[in-house]
Amino acid sequence: MASKNIIADLNKGEKLTGTNYDIWHKKMTFLLNEQELYEHLTTIMTRPSRRDLEVFETWSKKNRCACFTLLSCMHDDLIGSYEHCATAKEMWDQLMFDFGGTSVTRLRSLVLKFEMYKKDPKNSMTEHLRIMSAMIRDLKNAENALSDEQQVQTVIRSLPDSWVSMRQILTHNENIKNFADVSRHVELEAESEEATRATALFSQRGKRHGNWSKRKNKGK
Known part of the structure; x- marks a missing residue:
């Protein structure tokens, strides 16, 4: 419930537009840490053996949550450019490449x-x-x-x-x-x-x- 409240609060504020990336990046880092999802922005898990399938499914669920959180905190005009990303890490890295330059x-x-x-x-x-x-x-x-x-x-x-x-x-x-x-x-x-x-x-x-x-x- 606390995580949902955090998302709701952030969505009331200014979403990512492209020029506000630095402050948005800090907010998202805080939010995803609170949700225990930040690790999905730094690592990619490949499909494990059948015996570890449960671990992979848990990871996949959290990855989807991280992707949803990132997309929900973007301006509507940007969502279409990033919703195709397969993982939260891919999306995070692409956003940094697009908006995190000089x-x-x-x-x-x-x-x-x-x-x-x-x-x-x-x-x-x-x-x-x-x-x-x-x-x-x-x-x-x-x-x-x-x-x-x-x-x-x-x-x-x-x-x-x-x-x-x-x-x-x-x-x-x-x-x-x-x-x-x-x-x-x-x-x-x-x-x-x-x-x-x-x-x-x-x-x-x-x-x-x-x-x-x-x-x-x-x-x-």
Whole structure:
């Protein structure tokens, strides 16, 4: 019960975003020590002989607990990049490699990720903008605050190729001054596209139903 309370308390606070790795690392070390799971971040157990299977199963259960704890204390945008790790040690080491470098290295990585980011087709436009907002926040926390113009232009570049005409319109729209402005325009356009698709789908279904009714009446 105590361990569950600790997890709950940590989850209420700031989760790993990438720029807060150092303090997050200290918190996780404390938490996993309290849970008696820290050893799983430093060792890997190979499958033992049949007679030691019970030992292995116990280790596997604790490893899953350690993985769950690490993932539950990450920002949602990071979980997908680490949930595939087979062991807690693999996840721990990868996180250290990705975020535990020098400040200059982390900053360069954050800037490159933001500038090259493109909308994932499986994400809604709202989710896409939320991810970009989180990147802007991470850069600000790393003492690299972007200008409004940089934020706007990067968001426009991140839009799908199918939005080529809209990208041009947004680029030359003098009313778009900051991230909030471009987000509002982009979300309105996305909603309009979704409404158009829904109307077209409804119309298509109506035509199919009408054709089916005609064929049914002819058969009488």
